[in-house]
Amino acid sequence: MTSRIGGVARRLKQDHSGLALMEFAFTLPIMLGLGGYGIEVSNLALVNLKLSQVALALADNASRVGATSTLSTQQLREVDINDVLQAVRVQGEGIELTTRGRITLSSLERVRQSYDAASPAALVQRIHWQRCIGLKSGTGYDSTYGTASANAGSTAAESNKGTDLAAGMGPTGSKVNAPDNSGVMFVEINYLTKPLFGTLLMEPARVHYIASFIVRDNRDFSRIFNPSPAATGSKCNAYAA
Template sequence: MSAPVRLFRTLRRETRGLALLEFALCLPFLIIATLWAFEFANYVLVRQQISQLALQVSDNAARIGTLTSVQTQIDEKQINDLFTGANLQGGSLDLAHNGRIILTSLEVDDGQPHGQYLHWQRCYGALVYPSSYGRQGDGKGNSSVKGMGPSDAKIVAVADAPAMFVEIAYQYQPIISARIAPSALMHEVAAMMVRDNRDTSDPGINSVNGVQPSAC
């Protein structure tokens, strides 16, 4: 038997490095799967945090105001404080730079045909993202607005209770790579009905000297 044949048979029977070879072949796939699992778990947690934050902002927006003898009035400073609080609550999300909060007062139009309309709208955050459900003034004097939100779950206001509708758009910040994240942009919505007798007369939000409105 020739030397090459004997060498081939010896190598074929040799199994001491088989496990190491199999591990070396599987290691890249194992690393990719582990990194994807970490990124996906972080993505889910961030999305849940954004959703909860949207609910918190809408709840706070439904509660704020200064009680007068008859009605509750809100002003630009209270709206700005609301946004600042949301950014602080978001912590490392840094909504001021990576996100956009859109707060809309959905109300019933006092004039004909008494439909839904977007009385006022305020925004916060550097992310360029327009509202997915309309702009300030939409629906005034017409019935073009049927509510706000997804088509199968629209929020509508009633005559004595505006709805504080919140949208939060967020540019996801990956911990490993955006290539393995499900999506780069998150968008969550929430709404709460105003609980008190809020003053809805124009402009809806009172101005305050020295305070810059958070216009959209």
């Protein structure tokens, strides 16, 4: 009996017919994990590229839009802002941008308004108005670099002048400033990523992007115009996709 068992053991030791299958079984989880992680990293890179493009496109579009008035200046209207924000919705559909993020468009201006003093010192950096879309709210999603009231810029009155800033908008050490007698369209996007494999390989993370463009045309900076039929402004006290 012992010799028979020994013979079977020797034959099993010399049998390599199932070796490849066993090696495959051992390495498959590792290969799947590495492959899945590579896919997640690639997806995250694509999301970052998309958000960068959306931020740049929004700032660029917002710096161009407006209706030419009889004074050869362009009036920026609520409907114009809604149009450029609608473009963001379309661009971000594939990554659920307005559901999983928050987009803030700010008009940073260095323009003397009718209620400002005539002295050069009265020419300050100011968030004259802001408009927003996106469902996300709170710290890390609402504007990081300054806020203005919901009605700021909706009239030419001093009560709706917005928020004066000492040094412009943006991260410390690289703040954006509007040129004299002009403005900058400053865009901030905050977005919560959605990993392809849930939380198995990568946790959701907040991605942050900013972009800015100087206003291209001779814009009337006194207010946001809203002629009849009036449009509903995308004010930052509302959270909608």
